[in-house]
Amino acid sequence: MLVDYPGPWTPLLGRLDAHQIPLQNPILFWTFVLVSLGAATVLGAVTYYRSWGYLWREWLTSLDHKRIGVMYCLLGVVMLFRGFIDGVMMRTQQVMAVGPKSPGYLGAVHGYLPPYHFGQIYSAHGTIMILFAITPILVGIMNIIVPLQIGARDMAYPYLNAVSFWLTAAATGLVMISLFIGDFSHAGWVGLSPLTELAYSPGVGVDYWSWAVQIGSVGTTLASINIIATIIKMRAPGMSWTKMPIFCWTALSTSVVGLSSFPVFTAAVALLSLDRYAGTHFFTPGLGGNLMLYTDLFWIWGHPEVYYVVLPAFGILSEIIPTFSEKPLFGYITMAAASIAIGGVSWSVWLHHFFTMGAGPGVNAFFSIASMLVGIPTGVKVFNWAFTLYRGRVRFDVPMLWALAALVLLLTGGLTGMMLAMPAINYTVHNSVFVVAHFHNMLNVVGFACFGAINYWFPKVFGFKLDERTGKLAFWFFSAGTVVLFGSMYALGFMGMPRRIDYIPFTSWRPLLIGEEVGIFLFLIASYYMVKQLFVSIRDRAKNRVTTSDAWGTSRSLEWLAHSPVPFYNFAVQPHVNARDEWAWRREHGLGHVRPDHYEDIHLPNNTPLPLMLGACAFALGFGLVWRMYWLALVSLIGIVIIVIARSFQDDPGHTLPGAQIRQMEAVYPDIPREAGATGGMLGGVVARHALAAPRSRARDD
Template sequence: MISLFVGNFAHGGWYGFVPYFELPYSPGVGVDYWMWTFQLSAIGTSLGSINLIATIVKMRAPGMTWMRMPMFTWASLSTNLIALTSFPVLMVALALLGLDRYVGTHFYTAGMGGNLMLYNDLFWVWGHPEVYFLILPAFGIMSEIIPTFSEKTLFGYVTMVIASFAIGGVSWGVWLHHFFTMAAAPSVNSFYSVTTMLVGIPTGVKVFNWIFTMYRGRVRYELPMLWALLALFLLLVGGMTGMMNAFASNDYMWHNGLFVVAHFHMMVLVIAASIFGAVEYWFPKVFGFKLEQKWGKWFFWFMILGTGWSFVPMFFLGFAGMTRRLDYIPYTQWSPYLHIMLVGMVFYVIAVLFFVAHLYVSLRDRVTNRAGADAWGTGRSLEWMTHSPVPAYNYAFIPHVNALDEWAWRKDNGLTELHPGDYEGIHMPKNTGVPLFLGMLFMGLGFALIWRIWWLALLCVALIVALIIIRSFDRDTDMTIPAHAVEQVESGARDETSVTMPTAGVRGGTVIAHSILQSGTGGISVSGSTTSTSPSWAPMDR
């Protein structure tokens, strides 16, 4: 953003044109803004992936074996393994470019021993796994929403897990399909054409499993489900057109054309639809009230209109041979399709206005749209056990996981209204401003490197190192929320949500149950006893 006001922005494309981004051809600071923004983002993503992988491996709830993890967690694990192995490649590519621009090396120049293709190879070795880095979380979101609104467990859970990692693995073997028209040997093009088509197998497994999850289920077409279904449809369109692009012979005709542009917009819109579905789905869990439905559905339908009117004509223009980055329209036959695409843009603008109205009305009516713990009444996973909005400590007690769909399992066994008899203090990490200060210092470091302000760059590096060292020796990093504070929050939350609980007769309805800890297993078993003693688990007093 700073490049819009101080200096200039890059003109070398979003991924960088070789050798246009070299210093002799782009002497300004625009390429440096682009390069250091990418570099810092890659460093942060790589470090963040380590954090998330370690969290998934080491900090699961008791009883949550690998085959009891939610599909979104599996998708996150596969996503972050891709990030950990691919983003360092981007860091190397940008570091070599930085050496060319700052030190005068010749990694990406035609002369002095450089290689013009080296950057393209390194960039797309990162670039195509990064596509699946984006799409896998969307698949995880769909795998959470569809079972909830189908009131069924996810079909083919094990195959979905395998498919997630198959997509992540195959993603490393498809990057050269970006170079089908760059005179590679037929055997090379054939190999990468086959690997590109192989991605369709695990993706197809996911599609069929989602469909079978809905089959004979009690499907409810609420907003999160509508977005998930739209994402599923767009995935079919984007996936099938991707298979068409996988043929090198087809790519010779469509390379750099609007057919390819329309294809990857279908895939990006899968991500967008999944994100909107996730916002609608988990919003009540985060903020304690649902987003209203009427304006949200207007937003949904106009997004569909915008997508259809914008990208269906783009596919036809791609078939007709229109390429991107044209500064004039050489054939008048293309004009009607372009005008239709303009109408699609108008629909998108109207959709944005409906989205703003959707948020405004939801905030205005938030009191009447209050949601209980299980906001949708058919939640299946652990997050729907705790209050809405979620307390700072998440759970008053660490839940023991007994099944894949733990919350659905507890509802089936009449264990929904349980709370610990005696609250205990909860260990929590303290808040810290260190990440904010580190982010500001890294921003200052990037600005200094862009403008070659070496004293400021050295100062930022010194402060970053000093701050990390100081933080590493800080032992006062955690706290304990006292038991009486936990009890006060829990009692208040139960009183507030008692009137918003779903009625009996609905799956997930109010159930008063008594349970005891099952000796030797740490699990829960249903007991018919009505004793008045309060074990570790006790019925909620209504």
């Protein structure tokens, strides 16, 4: 059953040996040194401040949806940076390797990256940005915000939530470790078939890619189930479907898309793995395989995935724009309907990624028309946002800047998308950087929305605002970078430049390639300001402290009724929803400060390390399979089964928080009218249980 592949194998270590650690490559070597130093610093700091217990109790074993959401976002942001560095390396290679006379360094004929290494970088860039950066950030934001917006105490399945996160983390770990042990796939983030087959990619790179995305997509599928069930079952009393915030509508739509499409991806990549491990012939060129079948299955997931990331972004814009226009959202019903419609139509457009396959004209026409149909609900949304802005009192806070720029990008990205939906144009620009510029344009919409969301909801989660000045600088440099980089890329696409090339033969393209390089350096400056924004905000957190539940003064939905930072039990008493924009309604009717008159006991799940252990087993399973250490794979698989069964026998009863204790905890919040305005919560926010137990940390902040 198990296929042969070139190279040695030992029962204990599989394909792994000391030569697989790429010390001879200076780029990877120094990355390794830097990452090791960084990890040592972080671990050292945790040990020095004796925070292991805190980390274990409050984060690693936590089932609190806000903690898990913050960890998701943190993971996503770190991976966003990793993917960005990949982008910098690609831009630099392309600007260096122009024309036959361009010099070569570090073993490359032109530029500084040999083709195989370049291939790994663009594959890693795409895989990471889509699956391990944008997706975790959005899932994290949904995790934090959806239960708050519907007035729930947690997700429907807090334990499953932690499992989803740790599976995503395990998958991310596999991608990261491929930097230093072995190599990564060079076959593009889409897994270009049959290049991914064992005959053409005999190394472990494709295996790293395939197991990482399979584990990650299981995590995302489970997260989608959780969000759907939370929205259906956990809404606060009074919150009918037509009173639900638009972000929840988009979260619902996106989770339906995720729930239905990620399994297809898992299937496609699992079949590829069968080809590579068991010697089957699903996608091989010979013996009856059909390599376009892979492309088909991949894009059945791949296109809905695009909407999976863009829908929550639309939801974020629908929350930010009304807040800073000081008006209710225009056209609520059409907005909700459009969110669902986009999710629905997204399912019938996937062939537009391979119009050039050669299917019949009827097929191409069907998918072309379906692709253009997406423009209708999206157009509805854009007009609704525009009408929300119209005659509003528009304020230009940092979240609003990101949101407005996202609208502009959505316009250009949407219009180029319309162009690509026409098969005639698509045939001409297929696999050119025009396509790359288009989808980067669209993913920048998502990125802008994410940055907006982080700025917007940060005070809700942590209790202090992010710094305004550095935030604006980051925004302007990032926007300038987007225009310069992707403007140049669109132009290069029209000039016929293919994607994924490590060497550019035409020197006439050099000026625009330099433009792209300038753009990415503007991004570099923007990312400096983003880090600085975080640093400055944490340093000056006493100054930026939010003293009311409503950080922006004009926000509308239910999450702004909860304290800032949100306590671990979210709402001491479940709110009853009376209006579509419940918080705005309470504020406008002078009810913003009305708190419950008595508190009842709250039942909460206990922390558990099992999700973390499941993640560790999933990582070991992936690692064992990549290196074909079958014993490790088997042991970790058995470990997973044992943990699942053990959990079912555990019958964790949870614990009860007495009403009297809640009253005591609620009293520390400054948004409750009383004299002493002591704020709970040290850095890392989401008001920790231990922060209330230890008054020392409060005193330091005041």
